[in-house]
Amino acid sequence: MNNLNIKDLDHLGIVAGIIDEMGLVEIIDEEVGTHPQEKLSVGTIVKAMILNCLGCINAPLYLLSEFFKGKALEYLLGEGIKAEDLNDDKLGRSLDKVFGVGVKNRFTKIVLKAAAIFGIEQKSKHLDSTSMSVQGKYKERIEDEEDEQTKAIKIKFGYSRDKRPDLKQFMLNMICSGDGGVPLFMQLGDGNESDKKVFPQIIKDCQERGSSGFAVEDV
Template identity: 55%
Template sequence: MTASPLDIRVQDIDHCGIVAGICDEMELVEQINRLLGSHPQEIINVGQVVKAMILNGLGFVSAPLYLFEKFFIGKATEHLLGEGIHPEHLNDDRLGRVLDKLYSFGLTEVFVTVALSAARKFGVKMDSLHLDSSSFHVDGDYTLQTPIDIEVQRAGRFLLATNVLDASELSDDDVLIEYKAQQSTERGFRFLKDPLFFTSSVFLNSPKRVAASAMIMGLCLLVYSLGQRALRQALDRAKKTIDNQLGKPTAAPTLRSVFQCFMSIHLVSVAQSKQITNLTSERHWILNFFGAPCRKYYLLC
């Protein structure tokens, strides 16, 4: 029997399956719910709302970021977030209340708890923490006494400090290496300044919600960085490459280029049967280097 058009549903997945899989591997939803609590009668719990915000934040749509239900219209919302969850459940009121709840609990505690747990799961070494002192300043009037002082000032010297005082544990060269490694982290924050992250004023109507939204953007960066790192490590272990946007092989792809490669992938549901369309051999090859939590959204495991 041929299926009626009414029995066929086509929904977008694109790269959202990769983002959702990384969130799952981090146990993001479980971590958030453990901190803020959940109720069995909730259609969508706090952790799932935060996951939805991250999916939206890393959607890289060609329009300002709107954290509300319109982003999920046409997407495989239930497949990505959980059974029974539909776009209308991600309305401004629900998102606003979740932002309020995150702020009331403590944004720093939420972020640090999630980040430390994710770092452990992804095997990220935490040998050092960087303190950005760019906001530190000294008040007062100072006069350069000699031409030597002027030349020192022109040289643009700066101070690197550490609380590890044992030189055998951390040498001066090691301090400099750690400082230079900070650049990779700072580059990651560039996309937080992207116009795509211009959030809707509909529900960001208070400083508390603005602050909570900034924390969500930090979680977006965390998910993005962990996903990119895991992909590059998998390629390195396998001694394999994937093609970049120019069609040239690379072992160090950006996650954004992978996202762009996954445009126009759909979940097709016919009665009780589901299948993924447009999963080309190239896309299938790329997914080999992501974990099972990502591949399951493309029905590969």
């Protein structure tokens, strides 16, 4: 009897198929760029991170290669790709490249394409925010060294939605579709930013892109 080489696919095969149908890898690679000598494109790295996050038991990024050991990587990510190719240096460089082209606009482009493919109605949308508490020390960003596209958020004390005023935080603003609550827009903000100040600009920006029908919460 020939030796059998058995590898796991699990539900990740379905997730990978949906990612492929959305064209997520191609969108990211088009924006970030590719190199003919690289084995893994940035889009493929992002796909691997998503599969890790949606696994039954996910792993921190520095253990991503361990997460994919024993899995059918060639079916999930592409021919010739091995678990050891997903090292933390490659992941870090890929995240830097995505950040460099602007996460917010890339996210919106991807989800709007996905919404069109899967028939998500966008007649009504909900805009809301929440605070994300953090621990530890954070340096202040240097304003003069950053442009609007890539500037870092400020970790600050502010109004805490999770009742932790003792912790610094950052804000997460999100627009979801009225049909199924699918995220259509995502933006991080400083920990002390005000909804009343930020929401009107978010709505204005989205309306200029042709979106309307907002329901605003917690203003």
